[in-house]
Amino acid sequence: MLELERITAGYDRRAPVVRELSLAVADGEAVGLLGPSGCGKSTLARVAALLHRPYAGTVRLAGRPAGGFRFRAPREQRTSVGLVFQQPRLAADPRMTLRQLIAAPAHATGRGEELSARVDELATDVGLTPELLTRHPHQVSDGQLQRACVARALLLRPALLVCDEMTAMLDASTTAALVAVVEEYRAASGAALLAVGHDRVLLRRWCDRVVDFPAVHPKRSETAPTSSPSTSSTTEAKTS
Numbered sequence: 001m002l003e004l005e006r007i008t009a010g011y012d013r014r015a016p017v018v019r020e021l022s023l024a025v026a027d028g029e030a031v032g033l034l035g036p037s038g039c040g041k042s043t044l045a046r047v048a049a050l051l052h053r054p055y056a057g058t059v060r061l062a063g064r065p066a067g068g069f070r071f072r073a074p075r076e077q078r079t080s081v082g083l084v085f086q087q088p089r090l091a092a093d094p095r096m097t098l099r100q101l102i103a104a105p106a107h108a109t110g111r112g113e114e115l116s117a118r119v120d121e122l123a124t125d126v127g128l129t130p131e132l133l134t135r136h137p138h139q140v141s142d143g144q145l146q147r148a149c150v151a152r153a154l155l156l157r158p159a160l161l162v163c164d165e166m167t168a169m170l171d172a173s174t175t176a177a178l179v180a181v182v183e184e185y186r187a188a189s190g191a192a193l194l195a196v197g198h199d200r201v202l203l204r205r206w207c208d209r210v211v212d213f214p215a216v217h218p219k220r221s222e223t224a225p226t227s228s229p230s231t232s233s234t235t236e237a238k239t240s
């Protein structure tokens with residue numbers, strides 16, 4: 001579903017934060033990507049979601065090379081990836097109600113009416129009451145806002161979900177609820193998942209395998225310039 005091949009990316013060409021990193025997520029597979037703060041996980045997540053153009057390397061979605069990044073990304077590819085960010089307040093337009101926020105991708109793709117019922121269905125799935133849907137981001141808690149952001153990411157039925165520290169700001173019960181929503185969606189749709197985070201225990205429970213970010217960094221493994229995480233010795237299998 002997702003192939004990142006020798007990706008070099010960052011914010012300064014002379015000192016990229018991600019260097020020649022390769023990672024693949026198979027159809028329906030859940031891969032966890034672990035790494036310390038600042039190592040470039042979010043940058044890589046945004047590259048995977050076609051929101052950040054890498055300096056070098058290839059991104060393939062469902063076998064097809066990315067046709068562009070940011071506003072140049074073809075709609076079909078852009079909408080095949082659902083992205084949940086770490087900080088919902090930075091990812092939510094403060095002028096929108098929660099209902100408008102969830103429905104935004106439908107309006108952006110001209111499918112507002114068609115997907116209206118799905119907005120309500122997803123709101124229920126993530127545990128938002130009709131009353132909460134009428135509120136603006138500043139009138140709800142971080143956990144409630146993140147629930148809306150998860151519903152928004154699922155609205156267009158993406159084949160790949162990228163969750164960038166989705167639960168970092170949440171308590172245990174909200175974390176469990178949102179992981180369950182994502183898992184139910186994946187079970188029903190067959191979607192793949194790239195979950196980025198710090199929490200090894202959570203990622204090992206949640207994902208089919210977990211990859212350590214530095215292990216896929218060629219600077220640490222000069223003999224394996226594009227080590228495959230699926231065969232990496234630091235790849236851990238799912239815990240029961």
Ligand SMILES: Nc1ncnc2c1ncn2[C@@H]1O[C@H](COP(=O)(O)OP(=O)(O)OP(=O)(O)O)[C@@H](O)[C@H]1O
Nearest residue numbers: 011017035036037038039040041042043044086165
């Ligand atoms: N817009 C930006 N402009 C310049 N530098 C940036 C920008 N965004 C991130 N960086 C830098 O790039 C590096 C990697 O950041 P990134 O957010 O990808 O790391 P991360 O592994 O996701 O960190 P965390 O776990 O703390 O979220 C950091 O040194 C960060 O300061």
